Amino acid sequence: MPTVLLVVHCPTVPIVSERRLASTSALSEVCARIELLSGIPSDSQRLSLWSGRTDDADARPGLVHDFAADGLSCEASMTLEQCGARDGMGLKVLDTRASEIRHQFGQEEEEKVEKYEMDDEVYAQRQDSVLAYKQRMKMGRFGEAAASATSDVNDVPDLPSNAQPGARCQVIEGERRGTIRFVGPTAFAPGTWIGIEYDEPVGKNDGSIKGHRYFSAKPSHGGFVKPDKVDVGAFPVRRIADNDDDDDDDIDDDNDEM
Numbered sequence: 001m002p003t004v005l006l007v008v009h010c011p012t013v014p015i016v017s018e019r020r021l022a023s024t025s026a027l028s029e030v031c032a033r034i035e036l037l038s039g040i041p042s043d044s045q046r047l048s049l050w051s052g053r054t055d056d057a058d059a060r061p062g063l064v065h066d067f068a069a070d071g072l073s074c075e076a077s078m079t080l081e082q083c084g085a086r087d088g089m090g091l092k093v094l095d096t097r098a099s100e101i102r103h104q105f106g107q108e109e110e111e112k113v114e115k116y117e118m119d120d121e122v123y124a125q126r127q128d129s130v131l132a133y134k135q136r137m138k139m140g141r142f143g144e145a146a147a148s149a150t151s152d153v154n155d156v157p158d159l160p161s162n163a164q165p166g167a168r169c170q171v172i173e174g175e176r177r178g179t180i181r182f183v184g185p186t187a188f189a190p191g192t193w194i195g196i197e198y199d200e201p202v203g204k205n206d207g208s209i210k211g212h213r214y215f216s217a218k219p220s221h222g223g224f225v226k227p228d229k230v231d232v233g234a235f236p237v238r239r240i241a242d243n244d245d246d247d248d249d250d251i252d253d254d255n256d257e258m
Contacts, residue, residue, distance in 0.1 A: 001022050001023075001024070002022070002023040002024070002081070003020050003021060003022055003023060004020070004021055004022075004023050004080055004081075004085045004086060004087055004089075005018060005019070005020050005087045005088065005128065005129075005130060005133060006018070006019055006020075006021060006080075006085060006089055006090065006091045007019075007052075007053040007054075007055070007088075007089070007090045007091065007130055008034060008037065008090075008091045008093065009053065009054045009055045009090055009091070009092050009093065010034070010037075010038040010040065010092075010093045010094075010095070011054075011055075011092070011094070012040075012094065012095040013038045013039070013040070013095075015037060015038050016053075016055045017037060018129055018130055019033070019037075019091075020128065021033070021080060022080075023079065023080050023081040023085070024079050024080075024081060025079060025080050026076065026077045026078065026079055027047065027067065027076040027077070027078055027079075027080075027083075028042070028076065028077065030047070030080065030091075031045050031047070034093055038093065040093060040095045040097075041097075044095055044096045044097045045093050045094070045095070045096070046067070046068045046093070046094040046095075046096050047067045047068070047091060047092070047093055048063060048065060048066045048067065048068075048091075048092045048094075049063075049064040049065040049067075049083055049084070049085060049089060049090070049091055049092075050062065050063055050064060050089060050090040050091075050092060051063075051064055051089060051090075052088065052089065052090055053088075053090040053130065054090040054092045055090075061089075061090055064083075064084055064089065065083050065084070067083075087130075087133050088130050088133050088134065088137075088139070159183065159192065159227050160227070160232050162232045162233075163180060163183055163194060163227060163230070163232050164180065164183065165180050165181055165182065165183060166179065166180065167179070167180045167232050168180075168232070168233065168234060168235045168236075169194070169196060169230050169231060169232045169233070169235060170230070170231045170233070170235045171196070171223075171225055171229060171230055171231075171257075172229050172230070172231060173229060173257075174202070176196075176198055176199075176200070176202045176203075176223075177198070177199050177235045177236075177237065177238060178196040178197050178198035178199050178203075178221075178223075179196065179197050179199075180194055180195070180196060180230075180232070181195045181196065181197045181207065181214075181215035181216075181217070181222075182194070182195025182207075182214045182215045182224075183195070186209070186212075186214065186224065187209075187210070187212050188209045188210055188212070188224075188258060189258065191226070192226075192227060193224040193225065193226065193227075193258070194224065194225050194226070194227055194230050195207060195214050195215050195222065195223070195224050196222070196223050196224070196225060196230070197215065197217040197221055197222060198217075198221050198222070198223060199237050199238065200221070201218070201219070201220035201221055202220070202221075202223075203217070203220050203221050203222045203223035204220070204222070204223050204257070204258060205217075205220075205222045205223065205224075205258070206218060206219050206220070206221065206222045207222035208222075209224070209258060223257060223258065224257065224258040225256065225257045225258075226256040226257070228256075229256050229257065
């Protein structure tokens, strides 16, 4: 018999439970099982089906079915399969009873129930859980995008402790000097970048790239450089005579500078 793995979430109880149900189960059967799980009477349940679990505030799942809005109740004969239920989806259950009645019954039932909590290591080893399903399907934090982001973070060289906005610095390639105005991640490329306001017009921008401003500088006085290409220290502004031998051809034009 085909089955579907759903994360049942009853926020008013509160209960979060992974349940493997028959795909041919009617809503009436599902409500009866939820009543045994949560203590919420079938006729007081409002069900909604979501694209993912609803107990995680960062997940932001999409609404698939609001059964009450669709005119369906726990007496309906529509099956989970007909509702479009798939592995890993969330089934949210709201208690429509008045809060004073809900709290009264909830407290009485809670005192009777012996709670069981599964150890994290035991849960991680199970192959029929939502966690295992997401790992197999490379969803969420197990996906390629998350792995790529983690790789980008790990590839960032260590920042020197004195690499702070306002500090003087010198770019190793071309020995261009300036003042640090920005340190951190950007939208134009992965990793951490140092934004520099150069003393002279030897930069590539004015502190903004692709419409996003990170700091303000005169035209051609701004630039972004990878941390390992920058020396931070007491680099004074050069006199004009000191710059006669500088050559713009020394400017690094690879992916370490923007």
